Amino acid sequence: MPKTIFEWDYSDYPGAKTYPHLFKPIQIGNLIIPNRIKYTATEENLNGLDGFVTDQGAAYLAQRAKGVVGGLCFMQGVYMDEARMGQGYVGQAAAWDDKFVPGLKRLADAIHDALAVAGIQLMDCGRVGAVDVEYGHGPSAVPQRLRIFRPMKEMTKDEIKAMIQQHVDAAKRGVEAGFDIMEISGIVGYLVSNFVSSYTNRRTDEYGGDIRGRMQAVIEIIQGVKAVIPEDMPLGIRLCAEELLDDVRGNTAEESMESYKIAEEAGVDYISCTLGWQESIYPVISRDIPMGNWIHLAKRAKEHVKVPISMAYRLFKPELPNEKIGAGELDIWEMCRPMIADPLMPKKVLEGKEEEIRHCVACNLCLARLFRDAPMTCYINPICAHEANAEFADPQPAEEEKEIMIVGAGPAGLECAYLAARRGHEVHVYDKRAEIGGTLNEARHAPYGDDELWTCVEYQKVMCEKAGVNFHLGTEVTEELIEEEMPDSVVLATGPIYPGLAVPGGDSDKIVYLADVMSGKADVGKKVVVWGNRKPGIGCALHLAKQGKKVTLVGKDKTAGFDVNPSFKWRYYIYMRQNGIVAYNDCVIEEISDAGIVVKTYDGYRWPINCDTIVLAQREPNESLKKAVQSEGIELFVVGDALIPRNLSSAVHDGYRIGMRI
Amino acid sequence: MPVDAEKEITRLYKALHSAQDEIGKTYYRWRKVALEFAGDNVKPLDVALRAAEVFGKDIGKSFLPRMNWLKGEEGFMMILGKALAGLWITDGGLATAEKGENPGEIFIKCTRDPWPTWAKEFGVSMEEVALCRERMYQSVLEDVSMFMNIPLKIELEKAISRGQGETVMRLYKTE
Known part of the structure; x- marks a missing residue:
């Protein structure tokens, strides 16, 4: 028996x-x-x-x-x-x-x-x-x-x-x-x-x-x-x-x-x-x-x-x-x-x-x-x-219920939002986009399985709905809006900025932005330079190479994919090689001309790369609204790429940690 | 500012040759240190051969991730031969891997070898240069042989003492 x-x-x-x-x-x-x-x-x-x-x-x-x-x-x-x-x-x-x-x-x-x-x-x-x-x-x-x-x-x-x-x-x-x-x-x-x-x-x-x-x-x-x-x-x-x-x-x-x-x-x-x-x-x-x-x-x-x-x-x-x-x-x-x-x-x-x-x-x-x-x-x-x-596994209700304004409905903002709301806060999430997901809306179009990353946003959306988070999509947060709403706390989860290139020719019409490329809004030529050799740049380079374009990746980091974990990075290197993507790491773009760009290595060598499009995928922290919030004396938190551009994981972990402590 | 291609290439070329030159000189500087520590009772050739073994062993380990039997024995032997020739090229040599007449036999030929020049500068015999190259390659093959479960050998067939002409090594599988 x-x-x-x-x-x-x-x-x-x-x-x-x-x-x-x-x-x-x-x-x-x-x-x-x-x-x-x-x-x-x-x-x-x-x-x-x-x-x-x-x-x-x-x-x-x-x-x-x-x-x-x-x-x-x-x-x-x-x-x-x-x-x-x-x-x-x-x-x-x-x-x-x-x-x-x-x-x-x-x-x-x-x-x-x-x-x-x-x-x-x-x-x-x-x-x-x-x-x-x-x-x-x-x-x-x-x-x-x-x-x-x-x-x-x-x-x-x-x-x-x-x-x-x-x-x-x-x-x-x-x-x-x-x-x-x-x-x-x-x-x-x-x-x-x-x-x-x-x-x-x-x-x-x-x-x-x-x-x-x-x-x-x-x-x-x-x-x-x-x-x-x-x-x-x-x-x-x-x-x-x-x-x-x-x-x-x-x-x-x-x-x-x-x-x-x-x-x-x-x-x-x-x-x-x-x-x-x-x-x-x-x-x-x-x-x-x-x-x-x-x-x-x-x-x-x-x-x-x-x-x-x-x-x-x-x-x-x-x-x-x-x-x-x-x-x-x-x-x-x-x-x-x-x-x-x-x-x-x-x-x-x-x-x-x-x-x-x-x-x-x-x-x-x-x-x-x-x-x-x-x-x-x-x-x-x-x-x-x-x-x-x-503190992590079972965050307790907040001692003081606050009205929280979260600026940005990307993974960092959403993660923070549902947890803070679950703990009893009144949470309002704002985003100038009409949809949630932040930069993942575009990042998920990168090949080799990145569509699976979107499951993170789907989960967070359900959690936010269950926790009673209020959404204000299609609403750009301004200094005036902050003054008007005067929340108890503001969480800046605005995502990164993609600064232009302050070099001769930096106003060239060859330049397009990562988000526009990944969403198919930008016209991209046959020879492309992607500026920024972390994961967004790699994803974009592979996305374009898959369309038959000749892609060159140029970036400041010593190796491509600094923000990709080692157990996955080797896959990207193989795919880059298979798709004919050449990477120039530890480099900057020195100038932009009609023919293309001049790359300068860390040790001073310079050479030209022909291209008809330059994609800006190099990210920097987003400092906007920070002063406006601080000048009002409002409690401020900055999470995700707005704080330091990193990866999806950092966004989620940042959001959670602030959500459980706010 | 437009790129001056000639200037950039010349700078790169000089930097490459300086780096290659330093490879050889650094080796012989360390050889000198090792001999001072080893004392008078030790033969310099023994020390040099031991160093060649250590180098070869370590280089052999770096070969292992790339070892691949999927192209069969001939393909494998040629890839291995090219990797060994590549070591010489990195130092500044002109080396090739060529298929021999026998199955799985590869000849590695070097027509320009910078090592005898460096050796001469430091008063080291040409014989030592040739023997060290052979010993280093043999040590590379130790782990490769064990890893792939294939008995591999490499032998110096012809050495030109002054770095002129052609140095030939034979890579083959023993039964």
Whole structure:
């Protein structure tokens, strides 16, 4: 008789009617899971440097546990060796000793408090590990492709046996801590995947050779763990369906499917279908990859094994997983980043409140932070990693109710507006445009997935409506209007200004503004110079290059995309190259002539660039209205690009912080 | 003010050659320091060869992100050969990578090498220059071989002691 931990009845919820396949139970091993939702194990660097669970980590997970509405909620992967070769993140939780059990129990309890199924993942980071020690360990000492990772040492047979035992011991601790389901991580370059891959396993003993040999260590881990966990505790594994390592002679798709079959034979109760490695040259999860791009791999996996298949990877909205589960091509919808951006995402789906979801924009800032030893943060969710801080997570009603004028209905202004209104203030948002969204109205036209950024404004609009924010669109705020209204506080969220070029020829009719180009209002010639090498300039350059124009990007920053996070920047560099965009960084425009411009490098070299259009995409803070507000003695806040031109994330975070403190 | 192309290019050209000249001189200045610290019981050639190994190892690591088997063995070997020739070009040499007669065989040829000139200025033997180049390239290939799981070798076939004529190195895959 399979075990049920918590009973859930979704029949009265609208989401269960819209997405019936997401909210029906599934049996995994001898355990019944009430729905098909899984928050997958996610590192967040919120634990102590010694591997102990912290308040921040527990609060972070508790919030996600609420989100899965009775489904699977996994804590992050734990490392299992005292030597810390398996530790891949400075704030990764540990399970190499019994002393960690109380902390792990805290997490299991937090998940159970939300009536969800608690999962623990065993994760030796292998090739991607050794974050705080000199060498990483793996089946073979294959040099690292990326320098940020440690040099590798080949494991002896004794060390392999010890590593297997560490998995077994950690599994026992997971059971003791009260988890309901267990998972082995074998993805993206972690130790299990190192054994499985022909790229990193060059051994000639019983732990190497063909795919069966390369799976031997995995088989022993699976069997060892199975032997010590209860019969009603399912064991799963995350394995690559495609490594995307063809360029370095990694596994073929056939070998990957063979690894699934071998794992199933060894006794796993489900398989989480993944793809790609940290070292792969192919993008997998960034915004430029269309949603649902990889879902066919789940279908392929199901054709090879009988155990349930779960999958994440650009499945940000419920429609597709619901459809695929209904079609028998997927069993469980996994999420990581969508629930970083909105921990209650599936709960909102169930409750029929999809318009209240703050959608992930697939920027990968979360990953970029982890690899730089920083705590998790989210580009779009200011509360992420502050769940334990009541000021962030649960802003209290304002002590004094104020009348607040917010100038600018872009992401910074809107974020501030709904939160301030929710806290009891009377909020009036003004914008000279007739529509909300600020500069995102134009920025979303940039190619490679930037239309997804607009989900931020859609979310904020709903939040503002719910909070009772008053909008005055098509109204330009002037000194007179401020004098007339005399609000208690003014928040300037006007966005940046795009200053002209104070150089000879700076009044040329070749010059057009970024917003006019991105909205299609400006006439743009065939040869274009975009002035400003941050994200707006890059987006504009790509937008124009896609129209067949020859584009040159010129900017003051030393490298293009200073405001783009490193996990995404490399994509832009590739797209710029593919679209023939030449970038001159660390440069200024010295003069404009009939033929084009003269560029001057930081060290004084000058050369001409022919062009018929110059797009101004270089931004500066917007100081207008500041003095007018201050001269009236009104409390003043400046947020977003009006304060310092940065990115969407900074706008949202600025807006939130002022909204919770005003 | 219109751009004077000749003037700009001349300035760039001078700056490039000065930078290349400093590469060689800086190396030999550090060589001198290393030998002073090493003492009289150490052979200068051993120190220089060890330095070549360190350089090669580090350069080899920088090659790894670009290693790509998707064009097959011949394409891979040619890309690797061009990358090795590129190292010489960066220093100011005129180097090429040419396909050999045997499968996967690449010849790297350098017809103008600034290193013997710098060596002479610092009183270093021409033999050391040639051996260090060979050792550096061999060290580059160590990590590349391990990374791609292909046994690669490179050997000095012909060295012209004064930097004149043609230096030839043979890159190939061993079985």
